[in-house]
Amino acid sequence: MKIFVSSDMEGTCGITAWCETEKGQDLYEHFRKQMSRECAAACEGALSAGAEDILVKDAHDSARNIDPSLLPEQARIFRGWGRHPFCMMAGLDDTFGGVMFTGYHSAAEMDTNPLSHTMDTQNNYVKLNDELCPELMINSLIASYCGVPVYLLTGDKGLCDWMNAHCPGTTTVAVNEGRGAGSISIHPDKAVRLIRESAGKCFAADREKCIFPMPKSFKCEISYKEHFKAESASWYPGCVKTGARTVRFESKDYMDVLKFMHWVL
Numbered sequence: 038m039k040i041f042v043s044s045d046m047e048g049t050c051g052i053t054a055w056c057e058t059e060k061g062q063d064l065y066e067h068f069r070k071q072m073s074r075e076c077a078a079a080c081e082g083a084l085s086a087g088a089e090d091i092l093v094k095d096a097h098d099s100a101r102n103i104d105p106s107l108l109p110e111q112a113r114i115f116r117g118w119g120r121h122p123f124c125m126m127a128g129l130d131d132t133f134g135g136v137m138f139t140g141y142h143s144a145a146e147m148d149t150n151p152l153s154h155t156m157d158t159q160n161n162y163v164k165l166n167d168e169l170c171p172e173l174m175i176n177s178l179i180a181s182y183c184g185v186p187v188y189l190l191t192g193d194k195g196l197c198d199w200m201n202a203h204c205p206g207t208t209t210v211a212v213n214e215g216r217g218a219g220s221i222s223i224h225p226d227k228a229v230r231l232i233r234e235s236a237g238k239c240f241a242a243d244r245e246k247c248i249f250p251m252p253k254s255f256k257c258e259i260s261y262k263e264h265f266k267a268e269s270a271s272w273y274p275g276c277v278k279t280g281a282r283t284v285r286f287e288s289k290d291y292m293d294v295l296k297f298m299h300w301v302l
Contacts, residue, residue: 038134038240039090040083041185042112043125043176044076046097047142047152048192050212050228053220055152058098071225072097073107075139075191075212078229080112082236083137092133096125097140122295125172126179135240135247136180139232141192143215144171149195150215156302161260161282163302165294166252171196175298177204177249182291186247188239191232193220206246208239254289257297270301 046058049072056062080091091112095103100117108114119127129136143150146162146169155163155172163170173196177187190200190209197209212228213220222228261267264281271278276286276297286297 038083038086038088039132040080040088040092040135040137041126041129041133041180042076042079042083042091042093042137042139043096044072044093044103045125045138045140045142045172045192046072046102047140047150047154048196048213049075049140050225051220051222052213053151053218058152060099069102070104070107071228072102072140073104074225074229075232076103077107077109077112078233079137079139079189079191079236080109082233082238083135083240084109084111085237086240088134092128094125094128122292122299123179124175124295124299126176129179129183129185131183131185133183133185135188136177136185137189137236137239138173138176138187139189139191141173141190141196142171143193143195143199144169144174147171147195147199148215148217149198150193150213151218151220153215156298159262159266160302161262163298164258166256167258170257171199173200174203174249175295178251178291179295181249181251184248186244187249188242188247189232189236191228191235204247204249206242207249208235208242210235251291255287255291255294257286257294259284259301273297273300276301
């Protein structure tokens with residue numbers, strides 16, 4: 038079994054402030070280590086369930102956060118950005134048997150994580166088919182595009198609840214609960230243990246129930262914080278400016294949507 042792991046940081050256990058996610062800033066080294074430990078725990082659980090090959094995508098900021106020495110030897114790691122429309126999922130293809138997400142966070146305009154955002158902090162929201170679109174949705178649809186099920190999600194409770202409603206076959210592990218500008222978290226060691234245990238069991242789920250639902254067509258709407266970003270995005274082929282700060286792009290091919298996001302987010 039070949040497994041793909043995409044790891045972010047804003048849903049890591051205990052994280053609360055932007056400075057904790059940025060190199061050289063307050064507590065970054067602590068949360069970099071915790072991000073690495075949670076990713077490693079998911080890998081270890083997958084190995085215990087029979088995985089033979091694991092590719093980890095460091096998917097936060099510089100994409101150079103995870104300490105590779107903390108991962109099991111069977112794991113390979115994709116550091117840095119491949120400049121591919123798959124972005125946080127670069128390296129995934131239809132040869133993989135499953136996807137796991139660690140450290141993921143709520144979408145822009147969701148009030149369930151003090152660090153809620155979608156791809157960057159320059160937009161008010163991203164919507165897909167009129168629904169607020171977290172990075173998890175973008176990336177779960179990439180998995181579906183490749184025909185790969187999503188077996189595990191770890192992150193904040195709001196996002197886990199969202200995933201439970203959209204893809205109930207996926208196992209979720211909530212390590213934080215956002216409360217305004219703060220968060221309540223479980224102990225970091227407990228988070229690692231629960232992730233390892235859940236990753237060891239999640240592959241027993243019905244594969245088809247772990248395939249994120251793929252729409253027949255797509256309408257992507259982005260609201261930018263600065264009006265001139267909408268003006269710039271409107272020059273992308275097929276993109277329509279719908280307001281001073283909003284644009285819309287429609288397609289029946291999800292890869293077209295990913296290419297659009299690649300250039301305008």
